[in-house]
Amino acid sequence: MSAQHPASPKLRAAGIVKRFGSVTALEGVDLEVGTNEFVSIVGASGCGKSTLLSLIAGLEEPTSGTLEVDGAPITGPGRDRGVVFQHATLMPWLTVQQNVEFALRGERGLSRADRADRAREFLGLVGLDGFERARPVELSGGMQQRVALARSLSYGPEILLMDEPFGALDALTRRTMQELLLEVWERHRITVLLVTHDIGEAVVTSDRVIVMSPRPGRVQQIVDVPIARPRTLASERTVEFQDLQDRILGLIHGAE
Numbered sequence: 001m002s003a004q005h006p007a008s009p010k011l012r013a014a015g016i017v018k019r020f021g022s023v024t025a026l027e028g029v030d031l032e033v034g035t036n037e038f039v040s041i042v043g044a045s046g047c048g049k050s051t052l053l054s055l056i057a058g059l060e061e062p063t064s065g066t067l068e069v070d071g072a073p074i075t076g077p078g079r080d081r082g083v084v085f086q087h088a089t090l091m092p093w094l095t096v097q098q099n100v101e102f103a104l105r106g107e108r109g110l111s112r113a114d115r116a117d118r119a120r121e122f123l124g125l126v127g128l129d130g131f132e133r134a135r136p137v138e139l140s141g142g143m144q145q146r147v148a149l150a151r152s153l154s155y156g157p158e159i160l161l162m163d164e165p166f167g168a169l170d171a172l173t174r175r176t177m178q179e180l181l182l183e184v185w186e187r188h189r190i191t192v193l194l195v196t197h198d199i200g201e202a203v204v205t206s207d208r209v210i211v212m213s214p215r216p217g218r219v220q221q222i223v224d225v226p227i228a229r230p231r232t233l234a235s236e237r238t239v240e241f242q243d244l245q246d247r248i249l250g251l252i253h254g255a256e
């Protein structure tokens with residue numbers, strides 16, 4: 001287990017247990033994520049990665065244990081946490097611009113014009129200038145995920161929770177989206193928690209990788225990623241990168 005724990009964590013989970021009927025999805029999960037940290041969660045299918053993310057998003061309640069953001073308990077979904085899922089879940093009858101504006105409707109003090117400006121700003125950030133009036137059906141999967149990312153970032157969350165956000169994309173688009181995510185993270189310095197099946201993705205993006213073990217889901221090990229940033233394709237060709245990736249794969253297979 002890594003000795004490094006953030007001094008005052010942005011996000012803290014302590015003793016988390018989650019049961020669905022007779023299934024124990026999570027058993028005694030402890031986790032601390034620092035402000036601006038980029039942390040990935042990996043592990044075999046069914047080890048509780050999505051469940052943990054849903055609990056932190058406030059979409060599910062733990063059976064027992066404590067979940068906190070900045071020391072305050074998580075009691076439900078909140079605008080301090082943005083969520084991006086594997087599928088973009090855009091509203092098909094709205095344009096790209098309207099989809100982002102819709103997410104801003106609850107923002108106090110934002111006029112209609114402000115919402116439109118904010119939506120345009122974030123669509124620009126994810127490289128969708130010129131697509132504001134398109135409908136989701138006219139976009140590729142990667143572009144739809146860009147809209148989902150813009151939508152989640154537009155209301156200024158401090159934590160971005162991502163569940164296999166690029167899992168449905170082809171390898172090239174996936175690579176572009178990883179680079180975009182890192183760019184956004186470097187620029188906005190938010191805290192990111194990324195669930196992924198792609199160990200390379202976890203290593204190239206993260207400060208730390210949490211390896212979970214299944215039945216019931218627990219934190220098996222936390223692996224530090226000491227590779228210098230910014231990370232590029234060249235960093236992935238290094239022995240250090242390959243060794244880390246192999247070590248994490250070994251941990252996952254050892255736990256199955």
Ligand SMILES: Nc1ncnc2c1ncn2[C@@H]1O[C@H](COP(=O)(O)OP(=O)(O)OP(=O)(O)O)[C@@H](O)[C@H]1O
Binds near residue numbers: 023025043046050
């Ligand atoms: N709503 C639910 N009702 C019943 N059981 C559930 C529910 N959600 C998750 N589970 C169970 O909890 C366990 C953990 O599931 P979860 O989806 O969190 O795992 P995961 O690691 O994200 O899996 P995958 O990598 O396949 O997406 C599984 O045994 C799953 O069947």
